[in-house]
Amino acid sequence: MTRTDLADSVRKTAIGGLLGLPLGIAACSLALDLDEKIPCTADADCPYTIGAGQCQDGFCVPPSSASATDATTTATDSVTTTETTLTTTVADSSSGQDASSDSGNTTGTPACSKNSECEMDQRCGAAGTCVELLSPECQTVRWPGSAPEDRDNVVFVGSVMPTGEPFTNLVQPLENAIQLAIDDFNDTTTLQGDRQIAWVGCDDAAGTTASLAAASHLVTTVEVPAIVGPVFSEAVLDVASDVTVDAGTFLISPTASAMSIANLDDSGLVWRTIPGDVYQSNALVDRLADLDAVTPVSNLLVLAKDDAYGNGILAAILDDLNVALPSAAIYTDTYPDPTSFDTQQELLQAYGMVLAGAAASPAASPYYTHVVFIGTSEIQALLYSYLGVVWDGMGGDPMPLFTVTHGAVPEMERFINEIGPDSGTGALVPLKPLIEAHLQGTSPVVLNPENFEAFSVRYRIAFNFEDPLTSAALSYDATLATLFAMCTIDADTDVTGQAISLAMPALVADDGDFISFSGTDLGFIQDARNVLATGGTVDLQGVSGELQWDLTTGDVRADVWGWDVLDASMPPDGSMPNSAPTRIYLLDPEPSTEGTWMPIPG
Secondary structure (H helix, E strand, O other): OOHHHHHHHHHHHHHOOOOOOOHHHHHHHOOOOOOOOOEOOOHHHOEEOOEEOEEEOOEEEOOOOOOOOOOOOOOOOOOOOOOOOOEEEEEOOOOOOEEEEEOOOOOOOOEOOOHHHOOOOEEEOOOOEEEEOOOOOEEEEEEOOOOHHHHOOEEEEEEEEOOOOOOHHHHHHHHHHHHHHHHHHHHHOOOOOOOEEEEEEEEOOOOHHHHHHHHHHHHHHHOOOEEEOOOOHHHHHHHHHHHHHHHOOEEEEOOOOOHHHHHOOOOOOEEEOOOOHHHHHHHHHHHHHHHHHHOOOOEEEEEEEOOHHHHHHHHHHHHHHHHHOOOOEEEEEEEOOHHHOOOHHHHHHHHHHHHHHHHHOHHHOOOOOEEEEEOOOOHHHHHHHHHHHHOOOOOOOOOOEEEEOOOOHHHHHHHHHOOOHHHOOHHHHHHHHHHHHOEEEEEEOOOOHHHHHHHHHHHHHHOOOOOOOOOHHHHHHHHHHHHHHHOOOOOOOOOOHHHHHHHHHHHEOOOOEEEEOOOOOOHHHHHHHHHHHOOOOEEEEEOOEEOOOOOOOOOOOOOEEEEEEEOOOOOOOOOOOEEEEEEEEEEOOOOOOOEEEEEOOO
């Protein structure tokens, strides 16, 4: 089969919705909870992981799209009955687990002067009436304790993260880390005025509409002064521009790394604990240049997610790649965000067309030697599909070296582990050792080994002995830094987003008290609180490393790791790959954004 014939074949396959592989591959990994239209006769026929949908015109509509009545009630002359069957949680410090409490039915908008006069899934709002804490996107409420009085003297923090499919494996550990940070704080100390922290968690896996709805609910109804998240750059840009900045709400993202975030007109309200992509972009180019010096990078394919993250990195590296690899044939393209599709079939067709274009490009002749994926979990479908329909292994083409950016690095092991009959990729099982040897990644250095070990112990105890992803460190640090900034606010002063932002310089003082997030006794939390509450300053060494923000942009600076899948000689049956950093891109002295790749000893 010629390369052109192959491209035509891929197009036909895409139209059939198969990407050249059984549908189960992508269906397993990219279930968006927005599947083919589901017929219904009542709302009860439309359950979704992010809440109850609605039956409209005989078909189910997801909660973020449904024209449902807002569950939040306001004071009116007549009494409105709102029925909820949502679940709230309270901190159980003896076990580290959630203790569930069914709130039952709530009626109307009763007058109140404190939270304990409302139901467990409500708070006493600014207007003196009980308002709903939960919404279709926001399904988690966690109080600092189970006694009624534990709900009265609290400051609410919100989070917006895509914990539903297809991002659960990647993002749930980040949300867990938020809970752990809040529990650690509440178990150790309080804000000034003995105020503790309550938390409302929201899922925006359904896309931008869900992100905006969740943020709006947190800002206008829950009245949070701070939000941790979103995790994706596109969502951060939308939420900040459309909701939080105008509301004066502090926003800190653990993982949104697009360079455009640093240029937001945000009144100092948008921060992040992950470095911007300028460092990773330079590291990617230099890595390919280093490889080219040993074995030519003759044919390069770069596929980027069509969002702020993917487009930002692609734009940053393209000119530099042409300079660094003057003899290479380079083909680049973007692929749609998986949350932009209403059905799996549409997603598969779109991804198939992207691969068809790559296969038909002159850069694909005789074959791609290197492939770079710039994205997140959806790279799994692209990787499997590339191996199934673009790579001509039977014809003798060498397998390309695949490089993924930091959004997919935590998923590298899963990409290998899920190859097999259950995912419809049984034909790739004999190739697992070869795939392991041809899969690498880049990510910012977001780990202090000693602090991460202490954090991991607490995380495993709290979450059924699950191991945290390294990216969970970013989420923990983002949350705890926000709470530390709140500690500077006087007991008689409301905690606001602007007050949190104005306190951030106190966390990055070179001559401040050194605070390391280490040990298991959590004494560092009390130490930081006491220093900040008495007007002092601190120098933070977080779980993810040194937290030294640029006070103008809200960014941090960090070296870049190069990841490999280790022990590629393992047999394909029962192998358990282990990904680990084997090299590091050491940045030149500030303010340089460039560096040099060096091997990690050992």
